Amino acid sequence: MRSATSVSPQAEPGTHWNTSSYSGHANNCLEHGVLPGARQAVRDTKDPTRKTTLVFPAPAWHAFLNALGGEAI
Numbered sequence: 001m002r003s004a005t006s007v008s009p010q011a012e013p014g015t016h017w018n019t020s021s022y023s024g025h026a027n028n029c030l031e032h033g034v035l036p037g038a039r040q041a042v043r044d045t046k047d048p049t050r051k052t053t054l055v056f057p058a059p060a061w062h063a064f065l066n067a068l069g070g071e072a073i
Contacts (some may be wrong), residue, residue: 012036019045 015033022029033041038058056064 008064
């Protein structure tokens with residue numbers, strides 16, 4: 001069974017967001033937050049109203065990170 005990735009209008013209130021140190025001052029980056037249930041959220045720093053957040057189940061996020069580490073992407 002595959003876990004579904006969802007698009008949420010916004011993440012849960014109180015989510016701590018991290019921005020990459022590589023983003024600089026141009027605001028050209030993504031923010032990452034950990035949600036309840038080990039779900040992972042990603043949003044665009046250029047979206048000031050935070051209209052859209054991508055939410056990934058933990059297994060999908062770990063598969064993505066493993067692919068990055070193995071340079072499969």
